[in-house]
Amino acid sequence: MRYLDIDTVPKISTIGLGTWQFGSRQWGYGTPYAERESRAIVRRAIELGVTLFDTAEVYGLGRSERILGQAIEGYRDEVFLATKLLPLVPVPPVVEQRAVASANRLGVRRLDLYQVHQPNPLVPDTVIMRGMRALQRVGLVGEVGVSNYTLARWKAAEEALGARVLSNQVRFSLAAPGPADDLVPYAERTGHVVIAYSPLAQGFLSGRYDGATRPRNSVRAFNTLFLPVNQKRAAGLLRVLHEVADAHDATFAQVALAWVIRSRAVVAIPGASSVAQLESNAAAAEIDLSEDEWQALRDAAVRFRPAAGPATLPGLVRARLAASAGASAGA
Numbered sequence: 440m441r442y443l444d445i446d447t448v449p450k451i452s453t454i455g456l457g458t459w460q461f462g463s464r465q466w467g468y469g470t471p472y473a474e475r476e477s478r479a480i481v482r483r484a485i486e487l488g489v490t491l492f493d494t495a496e497v498y499g500l501g502r503s504e505r506i507l508g509q510a511i512e513g514y515r516d517e518v519f520l521a522t523k524l525l526p527l528v529p530v531p532p533v534v535e536q537r538a539v540a541s542a543n544r545l546g547v548r549r550l551d552l553y554q555v556h557q558p559n560p561l562v563p564d565t566v567i568m569r570g571m572r573a574l575q576r577v578g579l580v581g582e583v584g585v586s587n588y589t590l591a592r593w594k595a596a597e598e599a600l601g602a603r604v605l606s607n608q609v610r611f612s613l614a615a616p617g618p619a620d621d622l623v624p625y626a627e628r629t630g631h632v633v634i635a636y637s638p639l640a641q642g643f644l645s646g647r648y649d650g651a652t653r654p655r656n657s658v659r660a661f662n663t664l665f666l667p668v669n670q671k672r673a674a675g676l677l678r679v680l681h682e683v684a685d686a687h688d689a690t691f692a693q694v695a696l697a698w699v700i701r702s703r704a705v706v707a708i709p710g711a712s713s714v715a716q717l718e719s720n721a722a723a724a725e726i727d728l729s730e731d732e733w734q735a736l737r738d739a740a741v742r743f744r745p746a747a748g749p750a751t752l753p754g755l756v757r758a759r760l761a762a763s764a765g766a767s768a769g770a
């Protein structure tokens with residue numbers, strides 16, 4: 440495993456683990472996954488040197504935090520624990536109360552990284568950060584982070600806190616390469632961190648799915664990337680991914696992760712549906728892409744223009760119906 444050169448305890452691993460999947464109906468991995476596999480995934484991740492674990496109060500309406508909290512019992516010092524506040528009414532007393540509730544579900548006395556899940560369009564960060572500052576003062580929160588913030592708002596949040604807002608967690612992958620243009624260079628220059636979520640584009644970049652084989656859970660039934668039109672449009676990107684994967688004797692997913700974390704300011708938090716996936720993802724930390732490979736993948740990513748918007752609605756409705764039919768057949 441590799442770690443960021445940033446002054447946290449413990450150091451942040453460049454491959455972390457996202458846990459939205461834990462206890463989530465939308466991912467639909469079921470009871471055996473929530474009760475056994477998720478714990479096995481976390482324990483194996485710790486063995487492999489993964490330190491960064493990401494959850495949120497909203498995942499599974501608190502179940503993800505509970506499952507993760509139980510799984511790290513006995514390993515607290517080896518884990519850099521990150522959770523998120525859903526900022527619906529983010530006035531300071533609510534921010535403080537939500538942090539205490541998350542810590543209780545996780546069974547810990549300190550949140551290493553407490554992130555604002557989304558920018559609130561109405562409440563400015565000057566208000567939210569008053570709550571964060573109070574939480575840092577009493578030691579319940581270590582680092583403050585944001586998520587889905589533009590660069591301008593990230594900087595404004597930091598000014599409002601009056602201290603570093605360590606990280607911005609954003610969608611970043613070969614299917615969503617935008618952060619490489621602005622957030623990543625900023626983080627590199629200033630000692631901040633970009634946390635890449637959906638780094639495998641929810642499995643789209645694994646090469647496992649195509650027009651005929653589609654994932655059947657509700658998260659991905661609403662993800663336009665999995666529509667046949669976008670599978671076709673991604674052919675060029677997947678071809679380059681294939682070439683680079685062959686050159687490294689690696690999988691598509693591993694190269695997709697290695698591409699995201701090539702910058703020393705970026706970490707990725709892939710979710711995993713099995714221990715084997717977690718192991719494969721953790722191993723991606725060791726892959727060194729050359730400058731040419733990174734650039735070829737970036738060019739292919741920029742050329743990939745997935746269909747989006749109203750034109751994709753009929754396809755999404757069909758996918759949604761197929762997902763519901765699959766769920767009732769499997770129930």
Ligand SMILES: NC(=O)c1ccc[n+]([C@@H]2O[C@H](COP(=O)([O-])OP(=O)(O)OC[C@H]3O[C@@H](n4cnc5c(N)ncnc54)[C@H](OP(=O)(O)O)[C@@H]3O)[C@@H](O)[C@H]2O)c1
Pocket residue numbers: 456457458459460493494556586587608609635636637638639640641642643645647654692693708709710711712715716717719720
């Ligand atoms: N801040 C935010 O707004 C936000 C939004 C979304 C996610 N997140 C965070 O980011 C984490 C990751 O994002 P995500 O779950 O949306 O997407 P992701 O990590 O890109 O995709 C995860 C899915 O990809 C498949 N997969 C994982 N490893 C694989 C491998 N080695 N080979 C083949 N397939 C593999 C698995 O699905 P199958 O096996 O079922 O195909 C897995 O559930 C979440 O758990 C959450 O913590 C944050």
